[in-house]
Amino acid sequence: MYEAIQIVHSYWAYLVVLIVTLATINALAGFFTKREYAPKDFRVSLFALIVTHIQLLIGIIIFFVSPMVVWFSGTHKMGEIMKDATLRLYNVEHPTVMILTIVFITMGYSKHKKKLTSTPKFKTLAIFYTVAWVLMLSRIPWAQWF
Ligand code: HEM
Structure with missing residues (x-):
């Protein structure tokens, strides 16, 4: 199950890193070039929303079964988790920051849909998706992943 x-x-x-990166670049490019918002812009921003929400569900499951998450095993005190960089990353920083990432993607997506013209749509996406992208890249366990 865990494996x-x-x-x-x-x-x-x-897939998440690739799509969120593409959606962020697309939003920034759309905003700075002042082009018309097209159906493909809607699709790429929606795709970023979908892949991150799926990752959220998988993340919540893994949070409860991973041996890297020690909250439920009773083996570590709060202070020990916070003092150890690896334990802090998996138990606190990665889950919290990734949830924040997904909150920013969700807010950007739903706010941009309410804007009626192209530049405000791209501006909203560009701001929220860029913040989400930076947050996401900041707390990926790069060393363990590759
Ligand atoms: C944008 C969303 C997310 C991305 C891109 C992401 C990415 C990753 C990556 C690359 C790893 C390392 C995988 C490896 O070592 O092979 C990882 C591990 C992990 N993630 Fe996420 N994650 C996301 C969301 C979440 C969420 C929302 C949670 C929990 C609520 C979570 C919990 C975990 C845990 C517990 C591990 C350690 C798993 C283990 O090796 O035992 N992740 N994540």
């Missing part, structure tokens, strides 16, 4: 979920979370992350 399977770990593999899915690890491989799905490639």
